[in-house]
Amino acid sequence: MPTACFRGTELPNPYYLRVNSPFESLRADQAYLFRHALLRDAAYQLQLPGDRARLHALTFAAIEAICGGRAPGPLPGDYDERSFQPHPTDPFSLELADHATAVESLPALRGGSASLDDARGARRLYLGRAAEIAERSFQNDVAVKLWGVHAETVEGLEKGESLRRAAIVAFRSGRLTTAEPLFEQALDLFREGGDRRLEGAVLGSLASVYKASGRMAIAERSYGQALALHRETGNRKAEGVEMENLASLWHETGRIEQAEAYHRQAILISREAGDRRGEGIAVGNLAILLDETGRFQEAERCFESALEIHRKVGNRRMQGINLCNQASVFRRARQFEVARRKFEEALAIDREVGNRQSQGIALGNLAILCKEQARFEESERLYGQALEIHREIGSRRYEGITLGSLANLHLGLSRHGLARPLFEQAIQIDRQVGNRRFEGLHLCDLALLHLDLQEIVEARALWTEGTTILRVLGDVGQLELNSAVIRKACELAGVPCFET
Structure with missing residues (x-):
């Protein structure tokens, strides 16, 4: 036999x-x-x-x-x-x-x-x-x-590394509650073994878990500790990665000048260290910041450059993320068919690589596109799917963003009773996770709801609060859009424009 x-x-x-x-x-x-x-x-x-x-x-x-x-x-x-x-x-x-x-x-x-x-x-x-x-x-x-x-078959630093790798996979696939204790176990083993280089690596990863779940203060503190360890051990590649992580956190919490400076430094360090993967991520994140602050041509060049790098190094996960960001640019330019195609390409890659968070983000952005094309039922269904994913994986930042977007859909259909509590929930989450840009956007949207209901005093106060945040952040494109929106809304309501 x-x-x-x-x-x-x-x-x-x-x-x-x-x-x-x-x-x-x-x-x-x-x-x-x-x-x-x-x-x-x-x-x-x-x-x-x-x-x-x-x-x-x-x-x-x-x-x-x-x-x-x-x-x-x-x-x-x-x-x-x-x-x-x-x-x-x-x-x-x-x-x-x-x-x-x-x-x-x-x-x-x-x-x-x-x-x-x-x-x-x-x-x-x-x-x-x-x-x-x-x-x-x-x-x-x-x-x-x-x-x-x-x-279970190894000990010491090797055991810590196996746990770290398990945690990385869990994190990249959106399983934050699985990733966090694995990173913590790995951190204990690296500290016991006295490996400062690996300690820095896992501290940075833990910081990313904290950031993804909306715990910005401890995330920033952990990124700073990781960055100090990378500099202590002379790990230039990891230094660039951590600077980019801090830049993204500062961007999300409204510190735009600090964020841009670190994005650009991270790109230079990644190039110096030969880290093409890290360079592609930093260039793509810089593109988002440039787009939000009105530097559209430079943003478009950065998006294209980032996507080219991700393709060359075979980084499928980041290809999906970058395609979604590009699709949003085309959507704002009202090139809807191009945008839809890119959103669908992004979703296909997100599903292929198991990136649940990015899948939820892409679904939410596709829902916005459907709303702008008056495909309201499809939009509401996609928002529901996105919200389910963000709640499942514990992504509080994007839960807040999606709630606000769904509220906006209801507002556009004059469903004020449905929209108001969703806006309030979204703003509460924005404040909890330090998402200043979307706090500003959602305050302005809630102001429009009050204006629709002829609650003028409340509307003016909310509008002023929201636009002040966006002005501090330098969100030129959104401010220009808001200015046109409020002029038309005030005219329809028969009241003097809030912006003079």
């Missing part, structure tokens, strides 16, 4: 990886065909435990031999994700880990090709490679689980 017919016992089939290989649909335990799975299990169970272990060892050795030998492992202390080298064993990495686990279960081996220590090392190796492959192919749930399993 062929040895390849026997099934491993640890890693279930849902963990099976998608890898670009002619062998990707074949498992060694399926090479021998039985009439029924129960017959296969019965044949396996008939073997004595020692014989099973030897069969697993033989199968493990056969797969490695067919694939040209053992896959390379990471160098000690090498935690750079880019150092991963593909190998012919990759389609079988989980199966190899499974076989090594079965061999490892015996206290000693008298047959086969590997010692007990070698079996343990092989299991660690192939679990790590399987986690890496799952992460690179956006099988996010699988990757989080596998990095967690890998963490």
Whole structure:
């Protein structure tokens, strides 16, 4: 009977990886065909435990031999994700880990090709490679689980790194409540091991979790601590990344001059460090700031440059984000068909890579487009989907933005009773998370609602408060738009214009 017919016992089939290989649909335990799975299990169970272990060892050795030998492992202390080298064993990495686990279960081996220590090392190796492959192919749930399993097989800094990688995947796929405790565990291990470089890396990641969930004060403090550690350890690449993270936080909380200065410094540092991925992110974020402050031509050049960089380095996640930002520019220019196409491209990428937060953002922006095209039912449905995602992942900033946008839809349809509480909820969240720009926008929108209801005193006060915020932020484009809107609204209401 062929040895390849026997099934491993640890890693279930849902963990099976998608890898670009002619062998990707074949498992060694399926090479021998039985009439029924129960017959296969019965044949396996008939073997004595020692014989099973030897069969697993033989199968493990056969797969490695067919694939040209053992896959390379990471160098000690090498935690750079880019150092991963593909190998012919990759389609079988989980199966190899499974076989090594079965061999490892015996206290000693008298047959086969590997010692007990070698079996343990092989299991660690192939679990790590399987986690890496799952992460690179956006099988996010699988990757989080596998990095967690890998963490159980190692200790110290290596355990911390496995937990960090699990947390990164969870964060990128919008699972903030999963990511945070994993980052915290990794941080404790890096501090215990005295690795200041890794401590800085995980502090910056934790700060991003805090920011995404609306805890701006602790996020800013943690980014600052991470930046200090990067400078202390001479990690220029990470310094650029953290400066960009701080720039984004300052932008979102209304400190525009500080944000722009750090965006530009981050771009220079990323170029100096050869970090094209970081450069693309910083250029794209600078484009958003330029667009909001009325520098449209420079913004358009930055958007195009960022998208080109993301494509060259293969950063699919950021391609989706950047396409959504570009689509919003086309929407504001009333090039609706181009905008819709780009929003749909962005959504397709967000779903492919499992980026739930960006998927929610793109749905919300597509809803705005539908509203502007008078497709009101579709708009309301898309807002509902976006709101569900942001609440599911704990993204308070975008929950507030989406509530305000949905309120605006109701206002445009004269549903004042539905719009008012949504505006109030949105403004409350904006203030909680420090989202100054949208606080200003939502105050102005609520002012229009009061003006519709002839509540002139309340409307004027809210309008003044909202436009003051936007003026401080330098949001030239929005101020120009608001000026036209309030002139028309006041004329319809039969009252003097709030802006003179």
